[in-house]
Amino acid sequence: xxxxxxxxxxxxxxxxxxxxxxxxxxxxxxxxxxxxxxxxxxxxxxxxxxxxxxxxxxxxxxxxxxxxxxxxxxxxxxxxxxxxxxxxxxxxxxxxxxxxxxxxxxxxxxxxxxxxxxxxxxxxxxxxxxxxxxxxxxxxxxxxxxxxxxxxxxxxxxxxxxxxxxxxxxxxxxxxxxxxxxxxxxxxxxxxxxxxxxxxxxxxxxxxxxxxxxxxxxxxxxxxxxxxxxxxxxxxxxxxxxxxxxxxxxxxxxxxxxxxxxxxxxxxxxxxxxxxxxxxxxxxxxxxxxxxxxxxxxxxxxxxxxxxxxxxxxxxxxxxxxxxxxxxxxxxxxxxxxxxxxxxxxxxxxxxxxxxxxxxxxxxxxxxxxxxxxxxxxxxxxxxxxxxxxxxxxxxxxxxxxxxxxxxxxxxxxxxxxxxxxxxxxxxxxxx
Amino acid sequence: xxxxxxxxxxxxxxxxxxxxxxxxxxxxxxxxxxxxxxxxxxxxxxxxxxxxxxxxxxxxxxxxxxxxxxxxxxxxxxxxxxxxxxxxxxxxxxxxxxxxxxxxxxxxxxxxxxxxxxxxxxxxxxxxxxxxxxxxxxxxxxxxxxxxxxxxxxxxxxxxxxxxxxxxxxxxxxxxxxxxxxxxxxxxxxxxxxxxxxxxxxxxxxxxxxxxxxxxxxxxxxxxxxxxxxxxxxxxxxxxxxxxxxxxxxxxxxxxxxxxxxxxxx
Numbered sequence: 001x002x003x004x005x006x007x008x009x010x011x012x013x014x015x016x017x018x019x020x021x022x023x024x025x026x027x028x029x030x031x032x033x034x035x036x037x038x039x040x041x042x043x044x045x046x047x048x049x050x051x052x053x054x055x056x057x058x059x060x061x062x063x064x065x066x067x068x069x070x071x072x073x074x075x076x077x078x079x080x081x082x083x084x085x086x087x088x089x090x091x092x093x094x095x096x097x098x099x100x101x102x103x104x105x106x107x108x109x110x111x112x113x114x115x116x117x118x119x120x121x122x123x124x125x126x127x128x129x130x131x132x133x134x135x136x137x138x139x140x141x142x143x144x145x146x147x148x149x150x151x152x153x154x155x156x157x158x159x160x161x162x163x164x165x166x167x168x169x170x171x172x173x174x175x176x177x178x179x180x181x182x183x184x185x186x187x188x189x190x191x192x193x194x195x196x197x198x199x200x201x202x203x204x205x206x207x208x209x210x211x212x213x214x215x216x217x218x219x220x221x222x223x224x225x226x227x228x229x230x231x232x233x234x235x236x237x238x239x240x241x242x243x244x245x246x247x248x249x250x251x252x253x254x255x256x257x258x259x260x261x262x263x264x265x266x267x268x269x270x271x272x273x274x275x276x277x278x279x280x281x282x283x284x285x286x287x288x289x290x291x292x293x294x295x296x297x298x299x300x301x302x303x304x305x306x307x308x309x310x311x312x313x314x315x316x317x318x319x320x321x322x323x324x325x326x327x328x329x330x331x332x333x334x335x336x337x338x339x340x341x342x343x344x345x346x347x348x349x350x351x352x353x354x355x356x357x358x359x360x361x362x363x364x365x366x367x368x369x370x371x372x373x374x375x376x377x378x379x380x381x382x383x384x385x386x387x388x389x390x391x392x393x394x395x396x397x398x399x400x401x402x403x404x405x406x407x408x409x410x411x412x413x414x415x416x417x418x419x420x421x422x423x424x425x426x427x428x429x430x431x432x
Numbered sequence: 433x434x435x436x437x438x439x440x441x442x443x444x445x446x447x448x449x450x451x452x453x454x455x456x457x458x459x460x461x462x463x464x465x466x467x468x469x470x471x472x473x474x475x476x477x478x479x480x481x482x483x484x485x486x487x488x489x490x491x492x493x494x495x496x497x498x499x500x501x502x503x504x505x506x507x508x509x510x511x512x513x514x515x516x517x518x519x520x521x522x523x524x525x526x527x528x529x530x531x532x533x534x535x536x537x538x539x540x541x542x543x544x545x546x547x548x549x550x551x552x553x554x555x556x557x558x559x560x561x562x563x564x565x566x567x568x569x570x571x572x573x574x575x576x577x578x579x580x581x582x583x584x585x586x587x588x589x590x591x592x593x594x595x596x597x598x599x600x601x602x603x604x605x606x607x608x609x610x611x612x613x614x615x616x617x618x619x620x621x622x623x624x625x626x627x628x629x630x631x632x633x634x635x636x637x638x639x640x641x642x643x644x645x646x647x648x649x650x651x652x653x654x655x656x657x658x659x660x661x662x663x664x665x666x667x668x669x670x671x672x673x674x675x676x677x678x679x680x681x682x683x684x685x686x687x688x689x690x691x692x693x694x695x696x697x698x
Contacts, residue, residue: 007572007641007693026572026595026691043599043633050586054576054689057599057635058650063691065574072571110576111601111687430440 018274019401019418020432023073026063030416031432034270034401036061041264045111045257046075051196051204052110053239053255061268062254066412067194068347069377071286076266076403077410078295081253083261084132084139084242085221090115091128091237100126100225107146107198107236111257114144114204114238117225122232127155127224134160135244136216140188141167141209142252143240147176147202148225149233155224156209158185158242161217169209170227171235176202186210189251189346198236208252210245246409251288251346253410268403268413269304276301276392280419281313281326281354282428283403286412287346295406297352298416301396306406308334309397315352315372317408326354326372326386330393337370337386349414351375351429355422358392373425381425436492437523438515443494446515447508448556452493456524456532459697460565461486482671488532488565490522496544496554505544505554513539522560523570530569530696534562566590566695573694575680579603579687582613582679587694591673594692596623596638596680600630603685608636612670615677621670625661630686640669 008025021030028036038061045053046064049072056062062075087093089112091102098121105113119126141158148154150173158167168183180187186209193204221242226233241255256263283298296302301312308314308329316325323340337354353373368385375381403413417428434442435450443450465481496505516536523531536558543554569588577583579601596610608625623638625645630636633650636658647658672678672692682688 007691024571026574048574048576048689049571050573050575052576052578054574054578055599055601055687056597056689057648058633059653060635060648063572063574065571070571072574108578108581110578432439 015432017417017419017432018279019270019272019416021270021416022432023063023071023412023414028061030270034272036268036270038266038268040266042262043258044263044266045255047193048110049194051194052108053112053257054110055257058264064412065194066286066288066347067192069286069349071349071412071414073285073412073414074268075254075288075410075412076268077253077263078265078267078404078406078408079246080265081243081256081263083256083258084134084244085130085240086132086259086261087130088240088255088259088261089113089238089257091117091223094128094130094223097129098124098126100128107204107238109144109193109196109204109239112144112239112255114146114198114236116234116236117223118232118234119224119226120232122230125224125226125229127222130221132158132219132221132242134214134216134219136214137244138213139167139211140243140245140249140252141211141221141241142206142255143223144193144204144206144238145171145178146198146204146236147200148173148178148235150175152226152228152231152233153181154233154235155222155227157222158211158214158219160214160219162215163220164215166214166219167209167211169207171207178205178207180207180209182209185212191347202236204236206239206252210250246407249409253288266404267304269400272300272396272399272401274418276311276394276396277420278357278392278422279355280421280423280428281315281356282352282415282417282419282423282425283315284349284351284414284429286414287348287350288410288412295408296402297404297408297411299402299405300418301398302400302402302405303398304400304402304405311393311395312397313354313356314405315354324352324372324374326370328356328370328387328390329397330391335370335387335390337368337372337384339372339374339382339384348377351378351381351425353381353423353425353428356390356392357422358390371422375425434525436525437528439521440523441515443512446512448494448496448512450492450494452491454491455488456490457698458488460488485565488534488562490534490560490562492558492560494556494558496556502545509541509544509556516558520560522562529571530567532562532567533564534560537561566697568592568696569694572691574689574691577680577682577688577690579682579685582617582681583690584677584679585672585690585692587672587674587678588696589674590695590697591671592692592695593640593669593671594690595641596670596688596690598630598636598638598682598686598688600632600634601685601687604630604687606684608686609683610638610670611681611683612672613679613681615679620676620678621668623670624663625658626663628658628661635688638669640671643669
């Protein structure tokens, strides 16, 4: 079924691939004809090329843009997220302390409008405060900001029930560029939002910070346009997200706009019909939300559960050991090629390639049956071979090609291809 | 060094050296439907008839230089000929982020039949025709359409078509409609769906590329074609023309997004 947005190039007519999907097509049908099934039981939000957030209805894939890499593709976050901030959009319902002033919707960020917050007291801290219900957990706090008063720094804090400050971030300004100075917690990201200017012509940024583990109970979140009581100043702010982290998370996940604060897990898969053959499985994605992804990024012949079935090839990220694996499983035995490397960080483009050859029989062969290749930000590929000779199963473990299985926090899928035979990384990039 | 890419593959990889390329950067010839009125300066554009651009015809000359034998030369040429069958995506090293789409209409060789040693540099002339002469950005432009806002559409130097997604959003109700205006706010076109209402989490896709409209029902997780529900009067699918500096807005509290690929004349 066609549901619009076919920007496909003519390569669709001549594909050499068994499977080929390109995020730039903005399309839920692969170039080779396989239809995408996308599952997410809540609306979600994504960033357009002009840097404004838009809403995507439930069960619809999020085609989105990532400025730093210029990547355009399908955002997949296989784990559900709750925004613990109950008033995420603006500060209209936050508690006002010492009468700061607020210009509502002063900066347009699509469905999100940033407020313009002013502290005009030379003796008191004027700020906004919000009661939070916190679990005994560690949180990532993020918000969108734009130019504050250059000479004076803003501040965001999170205190738990005890009450102990678990996050204390000072927002410094160099011109219209913010930076974070942490008293408590860890700075994660200062990410420029593409092409968005506040009404005064300043750029917009999303900042994110990792808080120290909080105790369960009623906490307090505060946002101050100016940190120092004796100073005055302003700051655009909005889109506050407070999310429990997953292991290894070093960046914020996609913003959740609703006070109800839930975005269900996302799953993407295509039906496949080709039989197991010697092949190359290739994917290109931008790593979002975490320094390392753990679990299966792509699963060919995977049923979408956390257990790898017999007759399936997966590309995994192993968070504990800091490596990528290509694993073919047959008869309860896993044949693995492993490639260790420095973990790709938030916002880096990662390309993975797995070559599966039919080794045949039990005898050792000169060529390893399984090869994995990894390239980060288009750097030279590093490869590793592995596995004893593989006898391919007569059928895949399931008739599906999954993107994102298990507890992977998030990535922007640019391309996914399966070719017959063994192809190089360069061939995988250019061929369809 | 790569010069021209055919479907993303550098043409040099087919064993040729490009020595000349013409007409790839020309402004396409465009015929405007006009009428002259004696006594009035200039001419008038005839309403209701779109200007028509002539095809872009690019000629590429190149040498085949790497074959040791005639059989090898034939093999390389066959690979190139296979790559050039059907519609081709052209891009150049000058800007690999945009592409033109056309067909190979002629591949004339000179000296190809001679043994490689006798004529090591056989000449090949390839003539491509792009019936749509415009260059398109490979990465789509994706814009938010917030509720109640007229969103300005950044365009290239040529008209293009796109796809609008309309969500129920947070406050949508009533008639589902997209409105295209020019820079002065004058309405150019509307796309209105009659008999189609959106419940929470429902959405509609207005596809001006494939001339279709689809509705997604969240309750049943199904899509249905609602093209027939577009009201008929003045309901042509949208063309975004940079001369209009257009804005796009959605009606009645709905929000959504629009995606298109910018087009350039050269």
